[in-house]
Amino acid sequence: MGGTNVKYALMDNEGQLLEKGKRTSADNLDDFVAALYEVGDQYKGKFTGIAVCAPGKIDTEKMIIHYGGALTFLDGLNLKETLGARYGVAVSVENDAKAAALCEQWLGELKGVDTGAVMTLGTGVGGGIVVGGKLLHGSSFQAGELSWMITNQGAGLKEMAAYTAARCSAVRMVEKVNQELGNEDLDDGLAAFAAIKSGNEEAGKIFRQYCLDVAVMILNLQTVIN
Structure with a gap:
């Protein structure tokens, strides 16, 4: 989920992208969620889980987006009660830069690295920090928010x-x-x-x-x- 576009992909367990696409972000919550459902419906029956990354402070335990960066209307959106309930599959959500760090740790430059960091340079600066092989979230899920x-x-x-x-x-x-x-x-x-x-x-x-x-x-x- 980005301020300009929502990008999506169907992916296998090895991280290979099978299909991908993007659509323009909406400017209000109802239209935004409706757009997510359109993407989900397009691939219904083809996936067993949904992984979401979004800007802002992300409660990865309750699957709630707080302070959604440029998408302020996402504040409070519960993905377990929306995407999870609609499709009956497991849902996970992570801050966009922390998701990038997890990707690098899985398949990229941080693979096997004990301590390292990923920076995303866009409208602002996102960060994902790995220490002891684990991604840092901090006491309020905001570790690595390098913009501040x-x-x-x-x-x-x-x-x-x-x-x-x-x-x-x-x-x-x-x-x-x-x-x-x-x-x-x-x-x-x-x-x-x-x-x-x-x-x-x-x-x-x-x-x-x-x-x-x-x-x-x-x-x-x-x-x-x-």
């Missing part, structure tokens, strides 16, 4: 510019590049990176600053978990 690290307190703590969410936002970096280039579509990531790769001076300057900010975040994270 303060890396620029001089901006004022009430300003988003003080936080990693703004300084290390890939979306924001793309917007800055496109704005500098005079492009109408500020969200066009392909155009932004084409300019960066072509050696455009201003685009390169914005990108290098972004990379530095991400590097500082990584060093801070390493200080904590190393």
